[in-house]
Structure formats: C-alpha cells, structure tokens
Amino acid sequence: MTSEQPWLGALRARGRARFEALGLPSTKAEAWRYFPTRSLRGVDLGAGRPAGGAPDRLEAIDPARVAAARLPGTVACAVFVDGRFAAAASDLGELPAGVTIGSLAAALANDPERVRAHLGSVAPSEGAALVAANESWFADGLWVDVPANTAVAGPVQVLFLTTDAAGPATHPRNVVVMGRSAELTLVLGWSGPAGRAYATNAVTELVLGDNATLRLTNVEDEGAGATHVHHVQARQGRDSTLRTFALSLGGESARTSIRAELGASGASCHLDGLYLAAGAQRLDHYTEVDHQAPHTASNQYYAGVIDDKAVGSYLGVVFIREGAAKTDASQLNKNLLLAPGATANSKPQLEIDHDDVKASHGTTVGQLDDKALFYLLSRAIGPEEARGILTLAFAQDALSRLGDDAYAATLVHRVAAKLRAEAVLDAEAELAPGDDDDDDATPEGAE
Amino acid sequence: MLSISDLHVSVAGKPILKGLTLEVAAGEVAAIMGPNGSGKSTLAHVLSGKPGYEVTSGSVTFKGKDLLGLEAHERAREGVFLAFQYPVEIPGVSNAYFLRAAVNAVRAHRELPELDAVQFLRRMREEMKRVKMDAQLAKREVNSGFSGGEKKRNEILQMAMLDPSLAILDETDSGLDIDALKAVSDGVNLLRGPDRAMVVITHYQRLLSYIVPDQVHVLLDGRIAMSGGKELALELEEKGYDWLRGDAAAA
Numbered sequence: 001m002t003s004e005q006p007w008l009g010a011l012r013a014r015g016r017a018r019f020e021a022l023g024l025p026s027t028k029a030e031a032w033r034y035f036p037t038r039s040l041r042g043v044d045l046g047a048g049r050p051a052g053g054a055p056d057r058l059e060a061i062d063p064a065r066v067a068a069a070r071l072p073g074t075v076a077c078a079v080f081v082d083g084r085f086a087a088a089a090s091d092l093g094e095l096p097a098g099v100t101i102g103s104l105a106a107a108l109a110n111d112p113e114r115v116r117a118h119l120g121s122v123a124p125s126e127g128a129a130l131v132a133a134n135e136s137w138f139a140d141g142l143w144v145d146v147p148a149n150t151a152v153a154g155p156v157q158v159l160f161l162t163t164d165a166a167g168p169a170t171h172p173r174n175v176v177v178m179g180r181s182a183e184l185t186l187v188l189g190w191s192g193p194a195g196r197a198y199a200t201n202a203v204t205e206l207v208l209g210d211n212a213t214l215r216l217t218n219v220e221d222e223g224a225g226a227t228h229v230h231h232v233q234a235r236q237g238r239d240s241t242l243r244t245f246a247l248s249l250g251g252e253s254a255r256t257s258i259r260a261e262l263g264a265s266g267a268s269c270h271l272d273g274l275y276l277a278a279g280a281q282r283l284d285h286y287t288e289v290d291h292q293a294p295h296t297a298s299n300q301y302y303a304g305v306i307d308d309k310a311v312g313s314y315l316g317v318v319f320i321r322e323g324a325a326k327t328d329a330s331q332l333n334k335n336l337l338l339a340p341g342a343t344a345n346s347k348p349q350l351e352i353d354h355d356d357v358k359a360s361h362g363t364t365v366g367q368l369d370d371k372a373l374f375y376l377l378s379r380a381i382g383p384e385e386a387r388g389i390l391t392l393a394f395a396q397d398a399l400s401r402l403g404d405d406a407y408a409a410t411l412v413h414r415v416a417a418k419l420r421a422e423a424v425l426d427a428e429a430e431l432a433p434g435d436d437d438d439d440d441a442t443p444e445g446a447e
Numbered sequence: 448m449l450s451i452s453d454l455h456v457s458v459a460g461k462p463i464l465k466g467l468t469l470e471v472a473a474g475e476v477a478a479i480m481g482p483n484g485s486g487k488s489t490l491a492h493v494l495s496g497k498p499g500y501e502v503t504s505g506s507v508t509f510k511g512k513d514l515l516g517l518e519a520h521e522r523a524r525e526g527v528f529l530a531f532q533y534p535v536e537i538p539g540v541s542n543a544y545f546l547r548a549a550v551n552a553v554r555a556h557r558e559l560p561e562l563d564a565v566q567f568l569r570r571m572r573e574e575m576k577r578v579k580m581d582a583q584l585a586k587r588e589v590n591s592g593f594s595g596g597e598k599k600r601n602e603i604l605q606m607a608m609l610d611p612s613l614a615i616l617d618e619t620d621s622g623l624d625i626d627a628l629k630a631v632s633d634g635v636n637l638l639r640g641p642d643r644a645m646v647v648i649t650h651y652q653r654l655l656s657y658i659v660p661d662q663v664h665v666l667l668d669g670r671i672a673m674s675g676g677k678e679l680a681l682e683l684e685e686k687g688y689d690w691l692r693g694d695a696a697a698a
Contacts, residue, residue: 374535389548428541428544430563430564
C-alpha cells in the first residue's frame with residue numbers, strides 16, 4: 001500500500017491531537033450522562049493501527065459465519081473483518097451503473113479527491129473525543145457513492161465482524177454519499193466473539209443530496225464483552241428523507257448516537273429504535289435532530305425492553321433554530337421494565353428558538369400491565385408465555401417501523417428470540433390473514 | 448361441581464366475603480344477585496384466582512379439587528372460566544392468536560393434541576357463527592377498539608372455544624343495550640348443558656329474563672342472605688334489596 005495522502009495524514013494528526021486534548025467523554029457531559037466510558041479506560045485505542053502505517057494481515061473469515069449472517073432479500077453484502085474490507089467474503093452483486101459500494105481505504109487509493117470532499121466534513125471531530133479517535137485511527141470502513149437519479153433496487157447489507165484476532169479496538173469509518181434523488185437501503189450489522197472484551201468505535205457519515213432517500217437499519221449485536229460506540233451523522237439536502245432504525249441487542253455496553261442536520265427546506269428524518277437490554281447490559285441511544293431550515297420534519301420513536309439489572313437509556317435533543325418556520329417535530333420514548341433491578345433513563349428534550357412550529361415529546365416507563373396479564377392467565381395461558389406475549393406486543397409498535405423488506409422479518413425473529421417469544425411469533429404468523437383465505441371467499445358468480 | 452363453604456375473603460385487609468356458602472351442581476345455572484358492594488365481583492375474582500384477594504378462612508372445592516390451591520391459569524385449565532365484566536384490551540396481540548394459545552393450553556392439559564392453524568381457524572369460524580360474532584373481529588387485536596357488545600360477545604366466543612365445566616359471568620349485562628344483551632344471552636343459552644355449571648352474577652333482574660336461572664341466590668354483605676327459584680329475581684325486582692336487609696337484620 002502506498003503511503004497516505006498528506007491531507008489524510010493531517011486529518012489523522014488533527015484527530016489524534018483532539019482526542020488527546022479531550023480525553024474520554026465523562027458522564028458530566030450532557031450527551032454522555034447515561035453512558036459511562038469507563039470500560040474504555042486503559043484500552044489502547046490506537047493499538048489496532050498505527051496512523052499511516054501498513055495494514056495488518058486480514059484475518060480469514062469463516063464463509064459459514066458470513067452465510068449465517070446474510071439477511072434474506074439483500075441484493076449485496078459488503079463484509080468488514082476487524083475493521084477492514086474483506087473482498088473475498090463480500091458479494092457486491094450487480095449494482096446499477098455508477099454506484100460504488102465497498103472499501104473506504106480502496107476509494108482513498110483510487111479516487112482520493114472524491115473521498116476528501118466528504119470524509120470528516122459531516123461528523124466533525126471538534127469537541128467529540130471518540131469521533132476524533134476514529135479520525136486518527138480508522139483503517140477502513142464502508143464507502144458508498146450513489147450518483148444522482150439512481151436507485152439501488154434492494155437492501156444492501158454491510159457486516160462488521162470482529163474476530164478473536166482483532167486488536168483491542170477497531171475504528172470503522174463509513175462514508176455514504178447520495179446524489180440528488182438517489183435511493184438506497186442499507187442494513188449495517190455489528191457482531192463479534194462472546195468470550196473477550198473488545199471495543200468498536202465507529203463513525204458513519206451520511207450525505208443526502210436534494211430529494212435523496214436513505215433507509216439505514218443498524219443492528220448492534222456485539223459479543224457479550226464488547227464496548228460498542230457508533231456515531232452516525234447526516235447532512236440532509238432539500239426534500240431529502242432519512243429513515244433510521246437502531247436495533248440494539250448485544251454488547252456489554254453499547255451506544256448508538258445519531259445526529260441529523262435538516263439544513264434545507266423540506267428535509268425530513270424518521271429516527272426509530274428498539275433496545276433489548278438484559279443481564280448487566282447497558283444500552284444507550286442518543287439523538288440530536290437539528291432543524292435549521294423551514295418546513296423540515298422529524299419524528300422519533302424509541303422503545304426499550306429492560307430486564308434483570310440492565311440499563312436502557314434514551315436521550316434525545318431536538319433543536320428548532322431561529323427561522324425554521326413550519327417545523328414539525330415529535331419524539332417518543334417508551335420503556336418496559338421486566339425486573340425490579342432494571343433501569344430506564346429517558347430524556348426527550350426540545351429546544352425551540354422559533355414560534356411557528358409544531359413540536360411534541362413524550363416518555364413512558366412502565367411494567368407489564370397486571371390486568372392484561374391476569375386476562376391471559378384466566379384463559380389458561382401459562383405465566384411465562386403470557387409475559388412473552390405481552391412483551392412482544394409492547395415491541396410491536398417499534399418493530400412495525402422496520403418496514404416490509406424480507407430482512408425485517410428476520411430481525412423481528414431475532415428480537416422475539418431475545419424476548420423468549422419466538423413461539424408466539426411463529427404461531428402469530430401461522431394465523432396471519434394471508435393464510436386465512438376461505439372465510440372471505442365468495443364463489444364466483446354466486447348469488 | 449362447585450362447593451363453597453364458609454368463605455371469608457379480605458381485600459387490602461378489609462373483609463368483603465364473610466362466610467359465604469354456596470353449592471352449584473353440574474347442569475345448573477345459578478344466579479347471584481346483590482346490590483353494589485355486596486361482594487359479587489369479589490366472589491367472581493376469588494374463584495378465578497385474581498391476585499389481591501386474601502382468603503382468611505373457608506374452602507372452595509371444584510370437581511372434588513381444592514380450587515384455592517391452584518394458580519389462575521391452572522384453574523382455567525381445570526375448566527373454570529370467568530367472563531369479565533370489563534374485558535381487557537391487549538393491543539399488539541391478535542384475537543385469533545390469543546384464542547389459539549388459550550385453546551391449546553386447555554387441550555394440552557386434557558391430553559388432547561394441539562389444534563394446528565387450519566383446524567383452529569375452522570373451529571373458530573364455526574363458533575363465531577354460532578355466537579353470531581363478526582368474523583373480522585378474529586383478525587383484530589384483542590378487544591382493542593371493540594364496542595361494549597363486541598367485547599362481551601368475544602367473552603362468549605372464548606367460553607364456547609374453551610368449553611369450561613364452570614362458567615362465571617361477572618355482570619355480563621353491564622353496559623349493554625337491549626339488542627346486545629339479547630345476543631349475548633342467546634350465546635350463553637347455547638352453551639347451557641348437563642355437564643356445565645354456570646354462575647351468573649348480576650345486579651339486575653333483566654338479564655335473568657333472557658338467561659333463566661335454576662337457582663337465585665341473594666348476596667348481601669358478604670354472605671348468601673336468601674336462595675330460591677327464578678321467581679325470587681322477580682320478587683327482588685319489585686321489592687328491592689332493602690326488604691331483605693331488614694329481614695336479615697331481624698333474623
């Protein structure tokens with residue numbers, strides 16, 4: 001590999017200096033109040049890759065692991081192993097002309113000026129210690145470039161797999177650039193070994209051109225000892241639409257933060273999420289929606305199911321800046337606590353500097369409804385099944401926001417499995433209206 | 448079938464049932480009438496195993512078993528069914544799924560094979576027709592957005608599907624207009640049979656014009672103050688409960 005461009009070296013040096021000046025985020029900072037980064041203390045975040053150095057050997061990945069993770073209905077799958085693109089394990093299928101999906105490192109080598117225009121421009125490292133650390137030490141990540149007026153027909157899956165050979169931390173840097181009226185669905189998945197502590201510190205930058213539509217489903221299912229921090233930031237053009245779904249299942253502590261900048265009229269974002277925290281897990285979601293232009297819209301729906309001694313958190317801030325007239329913003333966070341030791345932190349916040357807007361927020365923290373539980377028990381349904389039925393029902397509103405793609409059904413199954421309600425889901429599917437056609441059937445011509 | 452002996456029940460430390468004794472035989476429809484606060488709903492809830500009711504003394508035997516020793520779901524599996532005064536809405540759960548889970552739990556307890564989706568849906572459609580319930584309601588979420596009449600009909604459908612030996616109807620007439628009341632009563636009457644006992648709890652005589660009881664028991668201040676035939680309901684309608692109160696006080 002050739003040595004990096006001087007501008008990239010300067011970017012990395014800037015990131016490193018900022019990280020060193022800032023140190024790890026403290027819970028005294030509002031955005032981090034529910035997510036202590038103590039598990040990162042003492043971790044040599046730069047050990048994975050000396051800045052500007054040669055790439056490490058790419059770990060061979062078991063094809064069966066990739067095959068097992070492949071979601072149905074996805075038209076392509078880019079695989080990253082320990083933070084680096086694994087071309088042999090990837091299946092980039094047939095993409096429309098002009099569409100690039102693959103390695104950021106490769107794009108930096110092949111078309112550095114194109115990457116330079118976007119890298120670090122959406123998610124600034126200033127004042128953001130872990131974004132700065134990523135800027136300093138990223139080795140690779142996803143590069144997506146969809147030209148104007150181009151739609152990628154089906155969902156594209158991206159797998160970030162950590163293996164036992166990974167260093168203490170990986171820093172994937174993803175950059176997605178969507179031209180005017182471009183359309184894409186991305187499904188990012190994060191997983192790793194259960195038996196060791198490791199850290200993932202990812203940054204995803206999204207550039208949505210005017211009228212572009214991006215659906216981003218993020219499935220955090222890291223290994224049980226992992227610390228996972230992923231910051232997603234989007235800059236949205238006029239009339240563009242961003243839909244995200246942040247599903248959090250795994251990791252010892254995991255945080256997914258999303259900041260959407262609605263900088264042009266007509267831009268909208270829909271940020272949804274579901275987190276299932278159990279054991280001693282700490283799952284954290286932070287969102288920031290910045291309405292900077294008139295006629296922008298955002299809505300958020302995050303639901304948490306928290307069991308055992310786990311902690312689930314949602315902190316969301318909506319800024320409505322002066323001049324952002326006719327803005328429409330809503331945020332809702334609902335939590336279900338399944339055990340006396342479980343904790344939900346919920347803080348939706350509105351900061352409004354313009355009068356002529358519609359904004360609402362709400363939060364609930366509750367337990368399974370005793371009346372509903374007794375109703376099920378009185379109908380002979382056992383206590384464990386009854387709890388499973390009601391817990392899955394609670395998650396339904398969030399799950400319905402995953403959309404109708406085939407991969408969504410697989411994710412719903414994964415959720416049901418973690419809630420120990422797979423049997424409920426299977427039985428529901430068997431009774432779905434589609435299977436039930438003879439009751440509306442009217443014989444042709446019957447009078 | 449059901450034998451309640453000197454039952455004392457408290458709620459939050461306050462005695463509600465104070466020595467209730469009652470026998471209901473198989474095939475019999477027993478009406479329990481009484482004014483508000485007499486303990487009617489407490490009786491229904493304590494029989495079905497709802498938490499929050501403390502039995503301080505007395506016993507309840509159902510088909511020879513100690514009913515009070517069983518959890519709510521075990522009682523349902525043994526054949527106790529409570530038609531709720533206020534059926535619970537459960538958003539996110541389809542009525543068909545809910546019913547099938549219930550039916551199969553009871554079948555498993557009776558050592559019958561589970562019904563698969565096709566068998567279940569066929570059986571459910573038959574029963575829905577029998578109790579004159581709109582087939583679309585099966586696809587909806589349990590009781591969510593149902594009218595008062597639809598909710599009560601859904602209770603009767605569940606009763607028909609679960610085929611209980613003891614059905615307790617807790618103020619099934621409350622909140623129903625006369626047409627809905629008739630329809631629900633028709634459903635209940637269809638389910639009368641020699642192997643099934645029914646306990647019909649009501650405040651008003653009007654329900655008993657449609658579901659004609661074999662026995663009428665008057666519950667007053669936590670115990671049965673008087674028992675008689677169906678004509679007792681009419682007498683109560685005419686004289687009110689105060690007549691009995693005076694009587695009980697004098698006795």
